Amino acid sequence: MKNIAVIGAGTMGNGIAHTFAQNGFKVQLIDISQEALNKGLKTISTNLDRMVAKEKISEQQKTETLNNISTFTSIKAGVDFAALVVEAATENLDLKLKIFKELDEACSESAILATNTSSISITQIAAVTSNPQRVIGMHFMNPVPIMPLVEIIRGYNTSNEVTNSIMQLCKTLGKEPVEVNDYPGFVANRILMPMLNESIETLYNGVAGVKEIDAVMKLGMAHPMGPLQLADFIGLDVCLSILNVMYNGFKNPKYAPCPLLVNMVNAGKLGIKSGEGFYNYSESKKAEKVSKQFLM
Numbered sequence: 001m002k003n004i005a006v007i008g009a010g011t012m013g014n015g016i017a018h019t020f021a022q023n024g025f026k027v028q029l030i031d032i033s034q035e036a037l038n039k040g041l042k043t044i045s046t047n048l049d050r051m052v053a054k055e056k057i058s059e060q061q062k063t064e065t066l067n068n069i070s071t072f073t074s075i076k077a078g079v080d081f082a083a084l085v086v087e088a089a090t091e092n093l094d095l096k097l098k099i100f101k102e103l104d105e106a107c108s109e110s111a112i113l114a115t116n117t118s119s120i121s122i123t124q125i126a127a128v129t130s131n132p133q134r135v136i137g138m139h140f141m142n143p144v145p146i147m148p149l150v151e152i153i154r155g156y157n158t159s160n161e162v163t164n165s166i167m168q169l170c171k172t173l174g175k176e177p178v179e180v181n182d183y184p185g186f187v188a189n190r191i192l193m194p195m196l197n198e199s200i201e202t203l204y205n206g207v208a209g210v211k212e213i214d215a216v217m218k219l220g221m222a223h224p225m226g227p228l229q230l231a232d233f234i235g236l237d238v239c240l241s242i243l244n245v246m247y248n249g250f251k252n253p254k255y256a257p258c259p260l261l262v263n264m265v266n267a268g269k270l271g272i273k274s275g276e277g278f279y280n281y282s283e284s285k286k287a288e289k290v291s292k293q294f295l296m
């Protein structure tokens with residue numbers, strides 16, 4: 001596998017593209033928005049600069065990494081030659097089904113089709129393709145270049161061969177793959193999201209303020225980041241989508257999203273990517289916060 005296509009240049013897509021490119025893969029980064037592609041490349045370049053400043057990589061490795069990435073606004077053009085496609089577009093079922101139908105037609109028959117979905121059923125996504133055996137979940141964690149875990153989700157029909165090949169590939173990237181089965185939220189978000197939702201509920205009920213809730217979890221539970229700040233980093237729209245998938249999938253009220261989360265998403269307060277969530281991220285504050293959190 002040398003050519004990898006990544007669909008979506010947002011928070012996760014640019015991190016996935018960065019990680020593959022830094023490990024010598026040729027990456028075709030695809031997004032419907034040229035602006036998102038430009039922003040994604042800028043983020044990758046800034047993160048590489050930080051790694052050079054910390055002497056984790058050389059200036060030459062930075063240049064080689066950037067040279068390994070090319071950008072496309074069309075899926076058909078971008079997936080040419082790709083042995084693997086990692087889809088990291090917006091968390092929306094209809095959108096992912098549409099993308100996978102297109103991938104099924106546009107990709108070579110031997111290509112593996114992976115999705116970075118946080119919660120949507122791999123089996124359901126695979127069912128719109130003609131060969132569900134080659135569809136798998138590759139759930140990278142944010143920020144991708146520094147988080148070791150990749151949750152590997154086997155759909156109902158995913159083949160052993162595809163699973164083994166993706167497990168091996170993750171190791172080549174220096175990551176730690178963990179194999180899980182396909183149920184709503186998989187493992188990571190089934191456990192994380194109820195905690196984030198409860199933190200928002202605690203704020204909504206007036207038990208404590210944003211900083212106080214985060215301080216309790218950081219200082220008392222040794223979490224590196226408070227839950228409300230983590231929700232801002234993940235994206236409040238992404239958190240809401242995941243909770244809805246689990247709420248609908250399990251038909252269990254314990255996953256019902258907090259009304260405050262719903263209101264904030266409707267108001268366009270999506271966290272760091274929109275400039276405001278539970279915290280305010282003006283350009284200068286955002287840069288400062290990101291550089292503190294990203295330990296590259």
Ligand SMILES: NC(=O)c1ccc[n+]([C@@H]2O[C@H](COP(=O)([O-])OP(=O)(O)OC[C@H]3O[C@@H](n4cnc5c(N)ncnc54)[C@H](O)[C@@H]3O)[C@@H](O)[C@H]2O)c1
Nearest residue numbers: 008009010011012031032036088089090091117118142234
């Ligand atoms: N944010 C996280 O911390 C996190 C962690 C793990 C997994 N995920 C998952 O990764 C995926 C992407 O999440 P994100 O946070 O990067 O979202 P994001 O909103 O930051 O980026 C999504 C990108 O997808 C692009 N896009 C939308 N429709 C497209 C299409 N038809 N073709 C190509 N590009 C398209 C958008 O223009 C945008 O740039 C989601 O499935 C999400 O659940 C997110």
